[in-house]
Amino acid sequence: MTADRADAPALHAGTLPRPAAPGRPPRRASAAPPAPLRAGRTLPRRAAPVLLATADALAAAGAALLVGADPAVLAGLVPVLLLLTARAGLYRPGPAPAALDETAPLVGRAAVARCATAAALAPLRPGDAPGPVALPAAVPATAVLAGAGRAVVYRVRRAAARRRPRSVLLVGPEPAARQLAVSLLAHPEYGLRPVGVVAAGPAGPDGVPPGAGPPLLRSSEAVTRAVIRHTVRDAVFLLPPESDPYSAALLRRFLGQGAAVWLAGAAAGRDGRPAAPGTGHLWGFACRPYETARSHPGSPVKRALDLVLASVALLLTAPLLLGCALAIRWADGPGVFHRPERVGKDGRRFALLRFRTARPGARPGRVGRWLRRTALDGLPQLWNVLCGELSLVGPRPERPSRAAECARRHPDYAARLRMPPGLTGLAQVHGLRDGARAEDRMRFDNLAIDGWSPGQDLRILLRAAIRPRSRREGR
Numbered sequence: 001m002t003a004d005r006a007d008a009p010a011l012h013a014g015t016l017p018r019p020a021a022p023g024r025p026p027r028r029a030s031a032a033p034p035a036p037l038r039a040g041r042t043l044p045r046r047a048a049p050v051l052l053a054t055a056d057a058l059a060a061a062g063a064a065l066l067v068g069a070d071p072a073v074l075a076g077l078v079p080v081l082l083l084l085t086a087r088a089g090l091y092r093p094g095p096a097p098a099a100l101d102e103t104a105p106l107v108g109r110a111a112v113a114r115c116a117t118a119a120a121l122a123p124l125r126p127g128d129a130p131g132p133v134a135l136p137a138a139v140p141a142t143a144v145l146a147g148a149g150r151a152v153v154y155r156v157r158r159a160a161a162r163r164r165p166r167s168v169l170l171v172g173p174e175p176a177a178r179q180l181a182v183s184l185l186a187h188p189e190y191g192l193r194p195v196g197v198v199a200a201g202p203a204g205p206d207g208v209p210p211g212a213g214p215p216l217l218r219s220s221e222a223v224t225r226a227v228i229r230h231t232v233r234d235a236v237f238l239l240p241p242e243s244d245p246y247s248a249a250l251l252r253r254f255l256g257q258g259a260a261v262w263l264a265g266a267a268a269g270r271d272g273r274p275a276a277p278g279t280g281h282l283w284g285f286a287c288r289p290y291e292t293a294r295s296h297p298g299s300p301v302k303r304a305l306d307l308v309l310a311s312v313a314l315l316l317t318a319p320l321l322l323g324c325a326l327a328i329r330w331a332d333g334p335g336v337f338h339r340p341e342r343v344g345k346d347g348r349r350f351a352l353l354r355f356r357t358a359r360p361g362a363r364p365g366r367v368g369r370w371l372r373r374t375a376l377d378g379l380p381q382l383w384n385v386l387c388g389e390l391s392l393v394g395p396r397p398e399r400p401s402r403a404a405e406c407a408r409r410h411p412d413y414a415a416r417l418r419m420p421p422g423l424t425g426l427a428q429v430h431g432l433r434d435g436a437r438a439e440d441r442m443r444f445d446n447l448a449i450d451g452w453s454p455g456q457d458l459r460i461l462l463r464a465a466i467r468p469r470s471r472r473e474g475r
Contacts, residue, residue, distance in 0.1 A: 048157060049091040053082055055149025060110075063141035076120060081113040081142070092289055094280030095190045095262070096158070099151035103143060110142040161191025167230035168192040169223070171250055172238025174199045174216065176265055180238065181213035183283035190282055195230040198223060200239060200247045223250075233258075236282075237290070238265040245412065251290075252415045252446075261290035305454055306392050309461075310385040317379055324355055324376055331367040332359060337380060342397035345420040350389040352397055353380040381423055393457040394422025395445040396433070406438045413438060416445045419452075424464040 057078050064077065085091065088105055165188055170177040174197060181194040194214045217223045226232060240263070241251035254261055268286035280287045314321075325336045339351040355377040357368030364372060371377040384390035390397065395416040398406070406413045427436070427444035448456065 048093055051153045052091050052150060055153060056085055056146045059142050059145035059149055062145045063138045066141050076117040077113055080116055084109040084113055094287055095282060097154055099147045099154055103147050106146050107143040111139045114138055158189050162188050165191045165193040166234050167195045167232045168234040168236055169196050169198055169232055170194055170236050171198045171200050171247055176238050178213045180285050187283050192234060196226040234260045236262045236264050237267050240267050249412055256418050262287055263290055301454055306385050309392055310382045314382050321379055327367050328355060331365055343400050343403040344389055345417055347417055353383050354378060355380060391420040391422045393460045394419045394425050397421035410438055410442055413442045419449050426460055429460055429463040
């Protein structure tokens, strides 16, 4: 894609605008033509999982009433059934799910939940053990009732999708993307209305009719206008996004803006293999949701982990902080802290809190050299963590001038700003600090963000604690 690639760096360095809030007209770029009738929203994204879980819980309750189960059995059964069903991905429906396709998984999970609940309650209430008929009858009853409830939910969902389809951008080879666009326009039951094709991957053959389907978006400005004008909340990738730097940058932008990302066609296969049985489809194109880390790096889980660990660390090091402050005051006079400006999440600037190790224009004294050598001058940054400006684990906080220079030279560098900067990070524990190449640090930082998990943060903290440090981080 020649014309598109020329504008790729501008798209990478920028940020896709956030879609307009429901009920408000989206802002239009000044150069955009008047907006046509916009596609609205179907059932809210979070409504479908809640409705499906409610249907499963009611099915379990109804089956228990049919076989005369004890209320204690029902109280233990429902949470186990919902947990097993969620782990199977049955609360993340595709664009056109069918209740009949989920019958077999529901039967298996209902059987496991029933057996586990009966086994757990048997020692506590031996007289209430299910009879030889109750358990075999309860399992199919639960599956049938749950399937009926899911059929109702999906029917309502399809009707809403026909009335108000969601705007979607298609990213991939132009011929395949146009074929999928034509199919989606001809079959509104999927609830996706293509508003643009962003060509990526191998170029299409000559002779592709330019008027077939939505327009080809040839620049970053065109993609931005399409997102704003049509309130785009969905993106479909027809090639694995990680295999193409241009597509990978687009993927990060869509995920950062909270859009739903789908993999279709060749991209729906796992690790280069064909799509797994049971994968949904878009009129014959295999389709499944893009699987990200269990928790988003900006999720409350990461913030809670930062707050807990930083609070404990501040309490434990309070005497040491006071001692360092008194030593600086005694050795170099007033002005204990140094507040250099750094670039934080989403490009917001903040003052990084450090102990002062030298007067402006002067060399560090004995106390300053000791603080730098032991890295104790960075302890006040725990306050930045409590304030939400820093995280315990994240990309290295950069000076504004260096961040701007690296973003100009390396299109993917700005993607690091999806996560708050950290006291340490994956790049730092691999020895990539001040003198390291920006490309190397960018690659490690984005790798850590794309695969984030609480366990990964804890492992990086442990590696940072045991690794000898030649130079401090965050200077």
